[in-house]
Amino acid sequence: MSLFDFMIAAGAGDARAGVLVTPHGDIETPCFMPVGTRATVRTLSPRDLSGAGAQVVLANAYHLFFRPGADTVAGLGGLHAFMSWDGPLLTDSGGYQVFSLGASARVSSGGVEFKSVYDGSRHFFTPELSVSVQERLGADIIMCLDQCPGADASPGELRQAVGRTADWAARCRARHRRQDQLLMGIVQGGTNEKLRRESAQRTIETGFGGYAIGGLSVGEERSAMLEALALTAGLLPADRPRYFMGLGDPAGIMAAIAAGVDMFDCVLPTRLARHGTAFTSAGRLNMRGAALARQDGPIDAGCRCYACRSFSRAYIRHLVTLKEILGLHLLSLHNVTFLLDLTRKAREAIMQGRFSDFMKSAPEF
Amino acid sequence: MSLFDFMIAAGAGDARAGVLVTPHGDIETPCFMPVGTRATVRTLSPRDLSGAGAQVVLANAYHLFFRPGADTVAGLGGLHAFMSWDGPLLTDSGGYQVFSLGASARVSSGGVEFKSVYDGSRHFFTPELSVSVQERLGADIIMCLDQCPGADASPGELRQAVGRTADWAARCRARHRRQDQLLMGIVQGGTNEKLRRESAQRTIETGFGGYAIGGLSVGEERSAMLEALALTAGLLPADRPRYFMGLGDPAGIMAAIAAGVDMFDCVLPTRLARHGTAFTSAGRLNMRGAALARQDGPIDAGCRCYACRSFSRAYIRHLVTLKEILGLHLLSLHNVTFLLDLTRKAREAIMQGRFSDFMKSAPEF
Numbered sequence: 001m002s003l004f005d006f007m008i009a010a011g012a013g014d015a016r017a018g019v020l021v022t023p024h025g026d027i028e029t030p031c032f033m034p035v036g037t038r039a040t041v042r043t044l045s046p047r048d049l050s051g052a053g054a055q056v057v058l059a060n061a062y063h064l065f066f067r068p069g070a071d072t073v074a075g076l077g078g079l080h081a082f083m084s085w086d087g088p089l090l091t092d093s094g095g096y097q098v099f100s101l102g103a104s105a106r107v108s109s110g111g112v113e114f115k116s117v118y119d120g121s122r123h124f125f126t127p128e129l130s131v132s133v134q135e136r137l138g139a140d141i142i143m144c145l146d147q148c149p150g151a152d153a154s155p156g157e158l159r160q161a162v163g164r165t166a167d168w169a170a171r172c173r174a175r176h177r178r179q180d181q182l183l184m185g186i187v188q189g190g191t192n193e194k195l196r197r198e199s200a201q202r203t204i205e206t207g208f209g210g211y212a213i214g215g216l217s218v219g220e221e222r223s224a225m226l227e228a229l230a231l232t233a234g235l236l237p238a239d240r241p242r243y244f245m246g247l248g249d250p251a252g253i254m255a256a257i258a259a260g261v262d263m264f265d266c267v268l269p270t271r272l273a274r275h276g277t278a279f280t281s282a283g284r285l286n287m288r289g290a291a292l293a294r295q296d297g298p299i300d301a302g303c304r305c306y307a308c309r310s311f312s313r314a315y316i317r318h319l320v321t322l323k324e325i326l327g328l329h330l331l332s333l334h335n336v337t338f339l340l341d342l343t344r345k346a347r348e349a350i351m352q353g354r355f356s357d358f359m360k361s362a363p364e365f
Numbered sequence: 366m367s368l369f370d371f372m373i374a375a376g377a378g379d380a381r382a383g384v385l386v387t388p389h390g391d392i393e394t395p396c397f398m399p400v401g402t403r404a405t406v407r408t409l410s411p412r413d414l415s416g417a418g419a420q421v422v423l424a425n426a427y428h429l430f431f432r433p434g435a436d437t438v439a440g441l442g443g444l445h446a447f448m449s450w451d452g453p454l455l456t457d458s459g460g461y462q463v464f465s466l467g468a469s470a471r472v473s474s475g476g477v478e479f480k481s482v483y484d485g486s487r488h489f490f491t492p493e494l495s496v497s498v499q500e501r502l503g504a505d506i507i508m509c510l511d512q513c514p515g516a517d518a519s520p521g522e523l524r525q526a527v528g529r530t531a532d533w534a535a536r537c538r539a540r541h542r543r544q545d546q547l548l549m550g551i552v553q554g555g556t557n558e559k560l561r562r563e564s565a566q567r568t569i570e571t572g573f574g575g576y577a578i579g580g581l582s583v584g585e586e587r588s589a590m591l592e593a594l595a596l597t598a599g600l601l602p603a604d605r606p607r608y609f610m611g612l613g614d615p616a617g618i619m620a621a622i623a624a625g626v627d628m629f630d631c632v633l634p635t636r637l638a639r640h641g642t643a644f645t646s647a648g649r650l651n652m653r654g655a656a657l658a659r660q661d662g663p664i665d666a667g668c669r670c671y672a673c674r675s676f677s678r679a680y681i682r683h684l685v686t687l688k689e690i691l692g693l694h695l696l697s698l699h700n701v702t703f704l705l706d707l708t709r710k711a712r713e714a715i716m717q718g719r720f721s722d723f724m725k726s727a728p729e730f
Binding site for chain 2: 038039040042043044045046047067068072075076077082083084293294296306310311312314315318319321322324325326327328329330
């Protein structure tokens, strides 16, 4: 595991500032990982992402399995070469997509049968296949196949998902060969304390180089999410990175950092951009608003992104209301930068011993 | 006219290499001007455009008159500040849009009444209003309002358009105040030699700092277009810049440079990108083609653009077939760069006394 050293440089309560070493470079944590589902972060090029300060980018094994196919990516030199991103990459296993996109998914202890969203063809994903696909793609960090129930799952469904996720995690670990990839286990259990404890225990017993908190931010109450998050983070080994899957709202990220989470990903910043909405230090801003039509200032005066350095709210509103792609691009760039900056500033505050002050001034939205 | 010196540095037959000075910088000619109809070149940011070597960008007075409005742009510091482009800008008058977008356009000697494409409201454009709008927008180079008939126009319609265009040019010149803007006259007359001569003569008599060739590349036969182009270019003053409006195919641009044209604009490179088509030195390439799925090389091996430096055909095909915006962006960047490079290389060939050799190896598509 020496290829993936994880050093904690400073702490503040449960929060920590660390560095995760990978074959493609170091990741300073806490960090936000922009989501490039289909090997592209929507509207952003790799040079946009590195200019915005992204250190690690996420892609999705489910989508790349279908288009263009894992062997095609491998034949072109792997995912780093394919998408021209030289830094660290993480691939999600496809578990979430199988369960959220495949209404007809049929789960058994062996794996999950589902229909492709691309052409409706039927496929059978196993833990072994998911690892194999991710090995061929070649990201630095890869994820176990898990079963992720929604917030409306019954206790029985949650319990079954915890068992399957733990069984599958052991099979993923047994199948995993590439030593230049860090395999992460995933803790499920919804907002149920007993199941969270059981899931964490079983996943830790199998033993991974990093641990993800899954099955939250899927529609449950905010307070229940925060409680389950704090519980789970506290159960995970302190010396390995912790990754909260699918959380992208600023206040949620701050709470999770305070609870000791190191890594985040979410499509929220690019999805909000598609809806014409920008993160600002004063909250979300509808960029279509008529009040912006003659506003000369940037989206957010405190932001250092290219959009805020170069363009007025009035110009971006002009683009967004006319559905010009440059508007979508600039808003995506801004929103992604906003979360990259938020996690970077949180890290600086932990390093400088002023994290509790920073939390008081952090976004409340 | 000292703000807009035009120096011819070298010639080769009728072709010439020059420099047009403007308040926002020099334009080396022959040049291609990317089209930013609504104050944005589709999918490309100003830093993309300057990185690609664009020296001057075009915007459209018709579209900006409606959205966001000339006074709004003026209130935000003018078009340069609005779109964050510090280099030279040119605005088209809106004449072409009035006649091509407004099926219900009613022309009289006073001006043209038409419906807005945005909300169907009725408007009356006069030469004076067009100049006033363009003065408020503040581009370095502005265009007279002209009447541009289609290729199917009758001789009578062509004759009337030549008369109106000349009358309106005189009114534009009389109305024009801003000395920091170069006003260009436009020659009409379709492919009719007599009308071309008459239109050129009347426009030159009024007297402008530059002359455009309009009413070609509107659906006529290629050979008739080239004949009318060569005739018109030869009638225009040699000491002022000549601008062929709306020509964007590589072979056509080369022929026009050989005939003595200095400036070009066209939406073709960005429109082709939207259709998944790339310019290459071997002709147009359909980037959706299955044959590209595993091709590791760039779109065009000779191209220096960011897309060709960084990404394989296989990756761009992946993006384009999935309708990912990054694919559209990279193809637009490549196609625009292709025409910028073509005109730059033509200029170098003229400067270095090898233009006739260059013509032999130039694109035939």
